[in-house]
Amino acid sequence: DGGITQSPKYLFRKEGQNVTLSCEQNLNHDAMYWYRQDPGQGLRLIYYSQIVNDFQKGDIAEGYSVSREKKESFPLTVTSAQKNPTAFYLCASSMRAGGPSDTQYFGPGTRLTVL
Amino acid sequence: KQEVTQIPAALSVPEGENLVLNCSFTDSAIYNLQWFRQDPGKGLTSLLLIQSSQREQTSGRLNASLDKSSGRSTLYIAASQPGDSATYLCAVKGYGGSQGNLIFGKGTKLSVKP
Numbered sequence: 001d002g003g004i005t006q007s008p009k010y011l012f013r014k015e016g017q018n019v020t021l022s023c024e025q026n027l028n029h030d031a032m033y034w035y036r037q038d039p040g041q042g043l044r045l046i047y048y049s050q051i052v053n054d055f056q057k058g059d060i061a062e063g064y065s066v067s068r069e070k071k072e073s074f075p076l077t078v079t080s081a082q083k084n085p086t087a088f089y090l091c092a093s094s095m096r097a098g099g100p101s102d103t104q105y106f107g108p109g110t111r112l113t114v115l
Numbered sequence: 116k117q118e119v120t121q122i123p124a125a126l127s128v129p130e131g132e133n134l135v136l137n138c139s140f141t142d143s144a145i146y147n148l149q150w151f152r153q154d155p156g157k158g159l160t161s162l163l164l165i166q167s168s169q170r171e172q173t174s175g176r177l178n179a180s181l182d183k184s185s186g187r188s189t190l191y192i193a194a195s196q197p198g199d200s201a202t203y204l205c206a207v208k209g210y211g212g213s214q215g216n217l218i219f220g221k222g223t224k225l226s227v228k229p
Binding site: 004006033040041042043044045048058088090092100101102103104105106107108109111 | 119146147149151156157158159160161164166167168204206216217218219220221222
């Protein structure tokens, strides 16, 4: 089956710890994205990558880091510098970042809770 | 800065009713507009994408319209079913650079009662 997988589904972190969220896609998409969703809020873009070995900050990149060493993988690290990391994290991919008919496909999400 | 607003925030209707969800955006210079569905605790599923040159798109019981000049889009759901219960999100895509990323509304939570 083609799609996007995220792991783990639930993640608990102690204050001061870094954690890494996994995102993998087998859709052969060039572009990948990380969003954060808080209750009652729309999705906000954290980072995006249009091609391997390249990525850009989104609207709320502070306290987060990413890498894009392989086309199919775009892991997100939530660092201890992120003051309020408890949220639902969604990964997405699209064939490319700029097409007028380019649809983003989303993974099932990871719920991160800081203890 | 682009802002996307969805009204109402929540809507409850009886099964079989036709309904309309509204989305408005402040900057009419958009590349496309997309409607997504999100079930509780799940990711988003793309429903319809309307390019800036298009006026509407249809998929089954869903019809989405776009009026760029007024900064509005509507999602029409015909003959609603309990399985349509979910949160519906609207998102617009601007031009170039960071504006090329999707800007989301907060969603409309739909409940269809049997």
